[in-house]
Amino acid sequence: MTNTTKDFxxxxxxxxxxxxKIRKDFPILQQEVHGKPLIYxxxxxxxxxxxxxxxxxxxxxxxxxxxxxxxxxxxxxxATDAYEGTRKKIQHFLNAKSNEEIIFTKGTTDGINLIAxxxxxxxxxxxxxxxxxxxxxxxxxxxxxxxxxxxGAKLRIIPINDNGEIIFEAYEGLLNERTKLVSIVHTSNSxxxxxxxxxxxxxxxxKGVPVLVDGAQAVPHTHVDVQALDCDFFVFSSxxxxxxxxxxxxxxxxxxxxxxxxxxxxxxxxxNVTFESTKFNDLPYKFEAGTxxxxxxxxxxxxxxxxxxxxxxxxxxxxxxxxRYAVQRLSEIEGLRFIGQAKKRAxxxxxxxxxxxxxxxxxxxxxxxxxxxxxxxCTQPVxxxxxxxxTTRASFAFYNTKEEIDALIKALxxxxxxxx
Amino acid sequence: MDELRDLxxxxxxxxxxxxxxxFQMDEPTHSAxxxxxxxxxxxxIFLKVENDKIIDISFQGHGCxxxxxxxxxxxxxxxxxxxxxxxxxxxxxxxLVTADINEAVNVDEYGHLAVFAGVRxxxxxxxxxxxxxxxxxxxxxxxxxxxTTE
Numbered sequence: 001m002t003n004t005t006k007d008f009x010x011x012x013x014x015x016x017x018x019x020x021k022i023r024k025d026f027p028i029l030q031q032e033v034h035g036k037p038l039i040y041x042x043x044x045x046x047x048x049x050x051x052x053x054x055x056x057x058x059x060x061x062x063x064x065x066x067x068x069x070x071x072x073x074x075x076x077x078x079a080t081d082a083y084e085g086t087r088k089k090i091q092h093f094l095n096a097k098s099n100e101e102i103i104f105t106k107g108t109t110d111g112i113n114l115i116a117x118x119x120x121x122x123x124x125x126x127x128x129x130x131x132x133x134x135x136x137x138x139x140x141x142x143x144x145x146x147x148x149x150x151x152g153a154k155l156r157i158i159p160i161n162d163n164g165e166i167i168f169e170a171y172e173g174l175l176n177e178r179t180k181l182v183s184i185v186h187t188s189n190s191x192x193x194x195x196x197x198x199x200x201x202x203x204x205x206x207k208g209v210p211v212l213v214d215g216a217q218a219v220p221h222t223h224v225d226v227q228a229l230d231c232d233f234f235v236f237s238s239x240x241x242x243x244x245x246x247x248x249x250x251x252x253x254x255x256x257x258x259x260x261x262x263x264x265x266x267x268x269x270x271x272n273v274t275f276e277s278t279k280f281n282d283l284p285y286k287f288e289a290g291t292x293x294x295x296x297x298x299x300x301x302x303x304x305x306x307x308x309x310x311x312x313x314x315x316x317x318x319x320x321x322x323x324r325y326a327v328q329r330l331s332e333i334e335g336l337r338f339i340g341q342a343k344k345r346a347x348x349x350x351x352x353x354x355x356x357x358x359x360x361x362x363x364x365x366x367x368x369x370x371x372x373x374x375x376x377x378c379t380q381p382v383x384x385x386x387x388x389x390x391t392t393r394a395s396f397a398f399y400n401t402k403e404e405i406d407a408l409i410k411a412l413x414x415x416x417x418x419x420x
Numbered sequence: 421m422d423e424l425r426d427l428x429x430x431x432x433x434x435x436x437x438x439x440x441x442x443f444q445m446d447e448p449t450h451s452a453x454x455x456x457x458x459x460x461x462x463x464x465i466f467l468k469v470e471n472d473k474i475i476d477i478s479f480q481g482h483g484c485x486x487x488x489x490x491x492x493x494x495x496x497x498x499x500x501x502x503x504x505x506x507x508x509x510x511x512x513x514x515x516l517v518t519a520d521i522n523e524a525v526n527v528d529e530y531g532h533l534a535v536f537a538g539v540r541x542x543x544x545x546x547x548x549x550x551x552x553x554x555x556x557x558x559x560x561x562x563x564x565x566x567x568t569t570e
Contacts, residue, residue, distance in 0.1 A: 357483060358459075360428075360485045363427070375460060389461070389462070389482050389483075390459060
């Protein structure tokens with residue numbers, strides 16, 4: 001599938017979105033938990049997997065399981081074609097210039113670690129600075145902290161306002177001649193904020209600073225065009241876009257990936273090895289040491305086909321309506337306070353209830369069949385910023401319905417009744 | 421809702437709303453801080469121990485209803501007890517909240533702790549119920565490092 005693929009439902013309005021038909025593609029949604037229909041509102045943690053993806057994994061293991069880039073035999077050829085075919089698919093999906101710019105990783109965290117380690121080793125000196133924001137997931141904080149400590153560099157933080165939006169003027173003030181990289185989240189997992197990436201990237205580029213975008217929470221909801229964004233690196237995870245766990249993608253501009261030293265050494269990433277020296281392989285293999293996660297790469301490719309078949313414009317329209325409805329219904333609850341009220345938002349709604357700890361809310365909702373995330377969502381600095389120990393987060397996918405939001409609200413009233 | 425009511429008994433909800441011994445103690449002989457990194461629960465336990473006897477005990481921190489009630493009940497029943505008795509009760513309590521759900525538990529043996537019998541039906545919540553007790557042990561051993569339930 002290429003970027004010229006027809007967006008089948010692009011011109012249908014949200015009201016015509018056939019959610020019941022889509023739900024049939026996700027067998028896991030058909031079950032009951034604690035005797036109640038499962039209402040899965042934890043999509044920002046992990047999304048569910050459609051039948052076609054699992055079928056592709058089964059087909060791989062039953063029909064052509066073999067190693068890639070090695071054998072001259074038939075099965076290895078089929079596996080290599082499927083694996084490399086997915087790389088091209090993802091190139092078109094993200095609108096990258098070349099398939100050499102697509103590296104398979106274990107996930108978003110792995111992708112950020114790759115860049116932090118490689119960038120650090122290759123390009124960071126004592127006194128250099130890395131800029132991140134106050135709404136980053138731990139996976140976009142800790143790898144930079146580790147690297148900064150190792151290289152004697154400094155981590156600078158863009159503050160956020162009470163709505164959970166970055167303070168742009170403060171960002172402007174942080175950029176200077178020591179800034180070597182900006183790493184920022186596209187869509188916040190705990191606040192739902194969508195960042196003004198074009199402005200952020202343009203400003204960084206005007207000072208010659210490259211930008212990494214953590215797209216883990218963006219790709220499930222919105223079409224990403226890396227050339228339009230002009231980001232230098234972009235990372236996302238398969239398991240949040242209806243694909244298998246344990247696989248992810250790192251996009252990097254070719255000129256950057258060529259400049260950076262390899263991350264891990266091993267098979268597949270070399271051209272020639274002697275005990276004296278090793279000549280590294282070309283892109284993208286330079287960054288893919290060892291036998292890759294072949295089956296799940298192929299599964300991710302099928303998940304992306306699935307998303308494109310549903311169509312991002314239909315997904316966005318439908319999900320925006322879901323979130324609008326969720327915010328409206330939640331606002332009716334007395335004593336409920338939203339954490340994160342950005343003007344531009346996607347995916348998740350975070351809130352706290354007066355006098356009830358999120359952990360208790362989570363347990364009671366679970367007994368009503370409603371799966372939400374409670375806790376700090378791997379964003380402890382965000383919790384500190386808003387002076388709450390934890391929040392309850394409902395996060396949506398295009399298979400959720402307004403009826404499920406009604407069930408969430410009903411369950412929340414049970415919580416309030418129990419704790420009143 | 422029955423299992424939920426087992427977990428959130430009125431006594432637990434009352435302790436959550438009006439916790440006992442909830443204050444920072446001046447000059448404790450023992451103290452420790454406990455932390456559950458998964459849910460962000462944090463508790464500090466303070467003790468005054470004389471001749472192996474707990475003269476005073478209090479706690480501070482933030483957490484869910486289960487963890488707050490656990491701290492409140494624990495501090496209430498341990499005041500005046502010996503350290504050996506506290507350690508014995510810790511073992512007993514651990515058994516109460518982690519016993520297999522098919523195992524018959526005679527709640528009468530547990531006195532005020534019996535209200536936590538419902539916790540074992542919620543394995544995800546055992547850590548909430550145990551944090552303050554683990555922190556207590558840490559305090560009694562006079563270890564200064566932070567306890568985590570991970």
